[in-house]
Amino acid sequence: MPLISRNALQVVFGVFLFLLISACSNTQKISVSSTSATQQQVSSEFDKAIENSVTYDGLFTVYQDTTDGSVKLQINEDQIDQEFIYFGMSSNGVLDAGHFRGAFRENKILKVRRYFDKLEFVHVNNSFYFDNESPLSRASAANISDAVLFSTEIEAEDKENGKLLINADPLFISESLSQIKPTPNPRSRPGEFSLGRLSNEKSKYSEIRSYPENTDVIVEYVYDSPYVTGSTSDAVTDGRAVSVTFQHTFIEMPENNYKPRFDDPRVGYFITQKDNQVSTSATPYHDLIHRWNLVKKDPEAELSEPVEPIVWWIENTTPTGFRETIQNATLAWNEAFEKAGFKNAIQVKVQPDSADWDAGDVRYNVLRWTSSPNPPFGGYGPSFVNPRTGEILGADIMLEWAAFRSYTRADDLFTGSFDFFDMHESMDPRYCSISQYLSEDRQFASSALLILDDAGEEDIDGLEKQAMTRLILHEVGHTLGLNHNMQASSIYSPEEINDPEFAAENGLSGSVMDYHSINVNSDHDAQSLYYDLQPGPYDVWAIEYGYSPALDDPEAEDARLEEILSRSTEPELAFGNDADDMRSSGNGIDPRVMVRDLSSDPVEYSADRIQLISTLLDGLVEKYGTIEGQSYQELRNAFISIMGQRARQTTVISRQIGGVYRDRAFIGQEGGTQPYTPVPAEKQREAMSQLSEHLFAPDAFEESHEVYKYLQEQRRGFDFFGETEDPKVHDLVLGMQVGVMTHILHPSTIKRITNSRLYGNTYVAADVVRDLTSAIFDADASGNVNTFRQNAQVEYVKVLGVVLESDQHDNLAKSAALHNLQYIRGLMEDKGNVNNETMAHAAHITYLIDEAIES
Numbered sequence: 001m002p003l004i005s006r007n008a009l010q011v012v013f014g015v016f017l018f019l020l021i022s023a024c025s026n027t028q029k030i031s032v033s034s035t036s037a038t039q040q041q042v043s044s045e046f047d048k049a050i051e052n053s054v055t056y057d058g059l060f061t062v063y064q065d066t067t068d069g070s071v072k073l074q075i076n077e078d079q080i081d082q083e084f085i086y087f088g089m090s091s092n093g094v095l096d097a098g099h100f101r102g103a104f105r106e107n108k109i110l111k112v113r114r115y116f117d118k119l120e121f122v123h124v125n126n127s128f129y130f131d132n133e134s135p136l137s138r139a140s141a142a143n144i145s146d147a148v149l150f151s152t153e154i155e156a157e158d159k160e161n162g163k164l165l166i167n168a169d170p171l172f173i174s175e176s177l178s179q180i181k182p183t184p185n186p187r188s189r190p191g192e193f194s195l196g197r198l199s200n201e202k203s204k205y206s207e208i209r210s211y212p213e214n215t216d217v218i219v220e221y222v223y224d225s226p227y228v229t230g231s232t233s234d235a236v237t238d239g240r241a242v243s244v245t246f247q248h249t250f251i252e253m254p255e256n257n258y259k260p261r262f263d264d265p266r267v268g269y270f271i272t273q274k275d276n277q278v279s280t281s282a283t284p285y286h287d288l289i290h291r292w293n294l295v296k297k298d299p300e301a302e303l304s305e306p307v308e309p310i311v312w313w314i315e316n317t318t319p320t321g322f323r324e325t326i327q328n329a330t331l332a333w334n335e336a337f338e339k340a341g342f343k344n345a346i347q348v349k350v351q352p353d354s355a356d357w358d359a360g361d362v363r364y365n366v367l368r369w370t371s372s373p374n375p376p377f378g379g380y381g382p383s384f385v386n387p388r389t390g391e392i393l394g395a396d397i398m399l400e401w402a403a404f405r406s407y408t409r410a411d412d413l414f415t416g417s418f419d420f421f422d423m424h425e426s427m428d429p430r431y432c433s434i435s436q437y438l439s440e441d442r443q444f445a446s447s448a449l450l451i452l453d454d455a456g457e458e459d460i461d462g463l464e465k466q467a468m469t470r471l472i473l474h475e476v477g478h479t480l481g482l483n484h485n486m487q488a489s490s491i492y493s494p495e496e497i498n499d500p501e502f503a504a505e506n507g508l509s510g511s512v513m514d515y516h517s518i519n520v521n522s523d524h525d526a527q528s529l530y531y532d533l534q535p536g537p538y539d540v541w542a543i544e545y546g547y548s549p550a551l552d553d554p555e556a557e558d559a560r561l562e563e564i565l566s567r568s569t570e571p572e573l574a575f576g577n578d579a580d581d582m583r584s585s586g587n588g589i590d591p592r593v594m595v596r597d598l599s600s601d602p603v604e605y606s607a608d609r610i611q612l613i614s615t616l617l618d619g620l621v622e623k624y625g626t627i628e629g630q631s632y633q634e635l636r637n638a639f640i641s642i643m644g645q646r647a648r649q650t651t652v653i654s655r656q657i658g659g660v661y662r663d664r665a666f667i668g669q670e671g672g673t674q675p676y677t678p679v680p681a682e683k684q685r686e687a688m689s690q691l692s693e694h695l696f697a698p699d700a701f702e703e704s705h706e707v708y709k710y711l712q713e714q715r716r717g718f719d720f721f722g723e724t725e726d727p728k729v730h731d732l733v734l735g736m737q738v739g740v741m742t743h744i745l746h747p748s749t750i751k752r753i754t755n756s757r758l759y760g761n762t763y764v765a766a767d768v769v770r771d772l773t774s775a776i777f778d779a780d781a782s783g784n785v786n787t788f789r790q791n792a793q794v795e796y797v798k799v800l801g802v803v804l805e806s807d808q809h810d811n812l813a814k815s816a817a818l819h820n821l822q823y824i825r826g827l828m829e830d831k832g833n834v835n836n837e838t839m840a841h842a843a844h845i846t847y848l849i850d851e852a853i854e855s
């Protein structure tokens, strides 16, 4: 709702104002106080201060002046020193400013304290736990700093009624409660956009809502700058005046019988992390899992409805064709809750078009849709909690239409900036990339359907419904408290996954919280599931751990939970989250915990996928190059989605080399193994051999030759200005190759290869590096070298040179690098009768090696 303009209020008053506000908001008990001095005597300083204000009664009573829009906040005496939950969310933003609609930003405990004639807003530290029975709890404040975020003079006090009033503009039209403007990044590049200064003049209230249990103040922050500081996206209208709308919500601390449940390393919940300061345990953790407060209506019944179900609203922005699929996918979680004793734990309703509430209202859990320029995510399922207990109080799911739009990262693929190697979501573990994965995979599968089977709309529709189901299952899973499980896709064999009957019964993986590869059969008639369509065995088990009702007796309860956890060694319950997964080189150790992989034999599965990719590349021109009357853009997009898959699959294969399986079973747990077991040497060698064949061999990119001359992007305005539009195929191929060689030669990989020899690894660093050298050099050692291989060989020699000089690699890695550089130099000396190009190449390699060794 826009700020009520000053002009409107100067002209009309009273009744009209009341109607205006009522029409735009469902806030309770709005009234205009003291509309006329004759009607109501100004009885006190307090009343005078709020004269001519609109009143929003609720948890905190808020007064907004009807002349200038300024806001005053009433704090009751009994609210002083009480804890409140503060929750901050971007209501709207531009990504250039680090904000986007629905981004949950802050969830903390606030207290209002009185200091003589002032009130202070204090952020209370919640990182430590002191058992009140321990005398140490008397020192619980020692060396722990609460943060005084804001302090202001009390403007008026009504002692009789215990009411205090402050001018709230400096509190809200400022960044006191929550930092809005991002901290400058010391590594920001010249020309990068940054917000100007906060303008007190232009910033204003968008909306105020107050209810008995929560008060929302929504502010449009305007950042001003005399000139534009850097390049912006089209979403920014004018870089000199950029708005971010931010919602501040105060929530009453719930008083209920909710009992926290604690985290365990074997199951993956989001947590509020706290250290137990009085414990002498080796793991003094008091980490609260995030979960909803489900209580059985009938505590005696094995299966009961909850007193308060989790209610989801499908926002009225949702494309109608998908609403049923979204509803069914959300409700599919109910089956998991049945194992935890709850019937109909989740309900789904559709927000009517005429709804008088806003999806930003924290009392509603809403599945929301946006179609943003440059979306930072494709789906995002955040929840906010009571930081004292971990109880989830509300959640939203932000869905991006980008997941179902065409894949448009074409340029990056040819300029070498294409992100072959998925970066970890750095900002917040709740950020979720599932939608980008689904988008890429869905387009790949569409191309496969078209090329292999000439598939019609019905087939594509079926594929999209599965993708949507999977997206919703995943995001709803987040809002139930579950974090990612990137190991779940490793539990079934390739044969099982490709068996339609098996897949229909068991699904493809252990959890919908994985980012596994889409399952595409090269034989369309034998196509099993593309994606899981219901929560997997891990999900059901995790919900049982989190939600099954507690026993009253603490000891019996501990034993009951331990019994559930003791099942963690069952193969279907395998778990590893983002912190474990190997998508970025240097992160993770266990190749089973990986994104974009599938099956218990990811090397075989990926090699199969690469075969399929070859077939598709062979058929690409025939299928897409014959659609008359359109440009080659669609052919180009299909090529990119197919080649993107190829990069993903070789990355998956590479993770076996130097891999170590890790087991988080507790000591004595049935089915547990030692914590660390190296990947068997033959599996590592098999991965190396597949990489040699599909990534480095002289004919590895043979099949795509026919397509290169068609890879044209459709011209748009002057978009090619400063660029050259011809496809940079060599950059594309080299990008894939370098990604794999730098992973294998990453300091962490190569150190792990040596350290894991102490507990069984037999594929030693010297052999790994020699095998990689062989894959890149041996096939054409004495003959002519093709252009892809020339690139790979030069780049590999450079990488070995870096290893030799690096202070992060161990000595064994350096020895292997030196030895292999000498070996390669020998190969170059032995070049026989080769063409001019290969002679030049050999001279280049020899020069680089001499530089590396002699410098």
Ligand SMILES: [Zn+2]
Pocket (backbone or CB within 6 Å): 431, 432, 433, 434, 474, 478, 484
């Ligand atoms: Zn996710």
